[in-house]
Amino acid sequence: MESPREHKATTSALAGVGVRSADARHRDPVAGPAEKLIRDRIPEIIRTAGKEPATRIADPSEYPALLRSKLYEEAAEYVASGDPSELADILEVVHALAALHDLAPEDLEGLRAAKETARGAFTQRLVLTLAPPAHPHPH
Secondary structure, X not given: OOOHHHHHHHHHHHOOOOOOOOOHHXXXXXXXXXXXXXXXXXXXXXXXOXXXXXXXXXXOOOHHHHHHHHHHHHHHHHXXXXXXXXXXXXXXXXXXXXXXXXXXXXXXXXXXXXXHHHHOOOOOOOOOOOOOOOOOOOO
């Protein structure tokens, strides 16, 4: 059975993204220590467990990319587990990404509702059959 760290590394790999694992066995000594964006209270939780976390504040220029990587990580965790609590993590990241565009959660909900009105939702479980890619004919 996988440990929680191994599970996160596996789910990140399943998503096909370049999120490096926090597991020491998967660190690349050339690239430096693995890093990932964490929730604000995680250092406090780690300290309560008797450990001292190694953290830094992300530069504003790298924050959008860190959030996008976190979105992949959280989505992969949901895909792998099917655990609905992972959807809350995805939503938290989506809200942080929206804030980068000066969108409040209500604004984002308005955009979602407008798309639902224009294009529908996913309630009917419709699946589109895609045509195979066209192959060029030899001349």
